[in-house]
Amino acid sequence: SSLRLGAKEVSIIYRRTLGEMPAGEIEVRMAEEEGIKIHYLTSPVRIVGGLDKQVTHLECIKNRLGEPDDKGRRRPIPVEGSNFTLPVNTVIAAIGQSPDTGFLTERCGMEVNRWGMPIIDPESFMTARKGVFAGGDCITGPRNVIEVVSDGRKAARSIHKFLTGQEKQGYRFYYKDQAPSGRMPDYEATPRQSQDALPMKERCSLNAEVELGLSKENTFKEAGRCLLCHFNIFIDEKCVLCGGCIDVCPHNCISMISLENVDVADTSHDETVTNGDWDAVMVIDEEKCIRCGLCVKRCPVNAITMKRFADSQE
Numbered sequence: 001s002s003l004r005l006g007a008k009e010v011s012i013i014y015r016r017t018l019g020e021m022p023a024g025e026i027e028v029r030m031a032e033e034e035g036i037k038i039h040y041l042t043s044p045v046r047i048v049g050g051l052d053k054q055v056t057h058l059e060c061i062k063n064r065l066g067e068p069d070d071k072g073r074r075r076p077i078p079v080e081g082s083n084f085t086l087p088v089n090t091v092i093a094a095i096g097q098s099p100d101t102g103f104l105t106e107r108c109g110m111e112v113n114r115w116g117m118p119i120i121d122p123e124s125f126m127t128a129r130k131g132v133f134a135g136g137d138c139i140t141g142p143r144n145v146i147e148v149v150s151d152g153r154k155a156a157r158s159i160h161k162f163l164t165g166q167e168k169q170g171y172r173f174y175y176k177d178q179a180p181s182g183r184m185p186d187y188e189a190t191p192r193q194s195q196d197a198l199p200m201k202e203r204c205s206l207n208a209e210v211e212l213g214l215s216k217e218n219t220f221k222e223a224g225r226c227l228l229c230h231f232n233i234f235i236d237e238k239c240v241l242c243g244g245c246i247d248v249c250p251h252n253c254i255s256m257i258s259l260e261n262v263d264v265a266d267t268s269h270d271e272t273v274t275n276g277d278w279d280a281v282m283v284i285d286e287e288k289c290i291r292c293g294l295c296v297k298r299c300p301v302n303a304i305t306m307k308r309f310a311d312s313q314e
Helices: 025-033 102-106 145-164 216-223 244-248 294-298
Strands: 011-013 037-039 042-049 055-068 074-078 084-087 171-177 211-213 231-235 254-258 271-274 280-284 304-313
Touching (some): 011 042, 231 280, 244 254, 244 294
Antiparallel strands (some): 042 055, 055 084, 231 304, 254 280
């Protein structure tokens, strides 16, 4: 933001290494591409000002990483005698992000916890102020996007009930027959597709949308990287233990195991089938399966099917 507001030179001081930096890899790369210099293993010591009380320098010290703290992050330790100064005219403390919730108590009369986050009913997501709902990072602090989207869905159902007086219809989950995906065994080699971005000379504005999204072609490529976790392979009792599926599986995720070696308490494999005429069991390792469907095509007795986990509104 400072660079795009017109600053000629911007530096970031960070006390650990790139590996420990909580910022996203893409954010760091784009910052460096735009000319921002990042001083790793460096901590600020004091701000130095002139006679007019205007900041002129920032005194810093170099660090080395010590033993991990209670959260597993290696503690930065100042290196004696490594002090140096950077000429600056503005210093911005940028040690994290948090929602501005001051207005909630001042103007809305809402209850907040000691961190200033709204207190909600965990079932409805409604705050102490009737008709006002909250969720996501502003009630818990930073979490992953899956969890905060889940908050949004749950809150939306509560809002629907609050406004209409009726429960929103639920969803029914079931398995639906699915044709083999036909994906190739090397699909995981497809790299993550990068977004198009504005040329560097056009970025120096807070009004410019720098990330332009994916092109149509790259969108299809990125979608093709989906792991298809909602697709599952099932083997039924028609299995004759011929081993054909084992032969064609590109990732060796199907095994035929003697019943003597099967631990019935082991839940690490999601799909197993036994044949009453044989002392063996077929086991599928779902973590290795790429849902290519070759086993479905190979089975001579149609004992293997691929099904998709789906939902429909009741």
